[in-house]
Amino acid sequence: MKQPIGVIDSGVGGLTVVHELMRQLPKEPLIYLGDTARCPYGPRTEEEVKQFTWEMVRFLLGKNIKMLVIACNTATAFTIKDLQKELDIPVIGVIKPGARAAIKSTENNYIGVIGTEGTVRSGAYSYALRKIKSDIEVISLACPSFVPMVEKGVLDGPEAKQVVENALAPILEHDKMDTLILGCTHYPLLKDTIQEVVGKKIIVISSSEETARETSTTLDIHQIANHDDHMPPHQFYATGDLDIFIEITEKIFKDSNFEVLTIKHADLQNI
Structure with missing residues (x-):
């Protein structure tokens, strides 16, 4: 067709x-x-x-x-x-595909999810992940500063890194997390900066x-x-x-x- x-x-x-x-x-x-x-x-x-x-x-x-x-x-x-x-x-x-990709990636069942306030509030990722694998540990964090920054075209550089570091600080306290879902399709535009901030030990998943x-x-x-x-x-x-x-x-x-x-x-x- x-x-x-x-x-x-x-x-x-x-x-x-x-x-x-x-x-x-x-x-x-x-x-x-x-x-x-x-x-x-x-x-x-x-x-x-x-x-x-x-x-x-x-x-x-x-x-x-x-x-x-x-x-x-x-x-x-x-x-x-x-x-x-x-x-x-x-x-x-994009939620179910992202959840499936994260399940394939994680080795210790500790998965982080970052997204907008609405997505995190809905619990949609936690539901999708646990529907596939009931013993998954899910840590969720809203990052409301990311989308406005991306919409302005600020995708990398010192400003972007500072915003990402500040936003991700709470979720990085969970040292068992080995996989991080970018639970907003704006976030892959910051993927390189996010990966730099979280380190190479954490696999960053985009649902695209x-x-x-x-x-x-x-x-x-x-x-x-x-x-x-x-x-x-x-x-x-x-x-x-x-x-x-x-x-x-x-x-x-x-x-x-x-x-x-x-x-x-x-x-x-x-x-």
């Missing part, structure tokens, strides 16, 4: 998932929508997150998508069950690769994969300022063919 896969996120973080989707599924056209105007979702109420997520979903449904990837941990935690129930297309999130693999499997199960080599350009939309969005997109896709992307502004109020 030549229809595109829709990908949504609260801002630019979901581009890390898109990058992996493009790598693993090169024949699949993608439409990405980042709600940069209302980011971050972490401090917002569950009702707000649900409202904003449904607005993004309706926008993409208008683009005739064949599948939806919720590339936002907070939105996944609060909306995936409703979306899977209400939509007649496959819907996957596992999410792309689950997307591939889902396409095959539903027999909706695209087998045509001639596909339209990927479409990227943002609800907020395009200049910063384009700047961050260029950084993420610096090793890719940037010509295969079109970037536009999206107005969710006039769907």
Whole structure:
């Protein structure tokens, strides 16, 4: 099927998932929508997150998508069950893939999770991890300073390192932790800095690769994969300022063919 896969996120973080989707599924056209105007979702109420997520979903449904990837941990935690129930297309999130990757990685069953306030408050990762392996020890920490920093384009350097060191200090007191889940798709943009701060003994897990693999499997199960080599350009939309969005997109896709992307502004109020 030549229809595109829709990908949504609260801002630019979901581009890390898109990058992996493009790598693993090169024949699949993608439409990405980042709600940069209302980011971050972490401090917002569950009702707000649900409202904003449904607005993004309706926008993409208008683009005739064949599948939806919720590339936002907070939105996944609060909306995936409703979306899977209400939509007649496959819907996957990033929490279960991230949990599976962490279970494969840990050697001593001590897993840390960092995310937004909303994701940590929901307990979604603890639930997903313990559903797979009941004896897992989970240490969770909200890092509300990360998303605004990433949305400003501060991805490395002294400022980023200082913010990361301050934020992660409480979780690093747990010396048994051997695996750390980046429970927000913005956080992989800080992965090198996070790895530097936590040290080489801790394996840092991003759900992007596992999410792309689950997307591939889902396409095959539903027999909706695209087998045509001639596909339209990927479409990227943002609800907020395009200049910063384009700047961050260029950084993420610096090793890719940037010509295969079109970037536009999206107005969710006039769907």
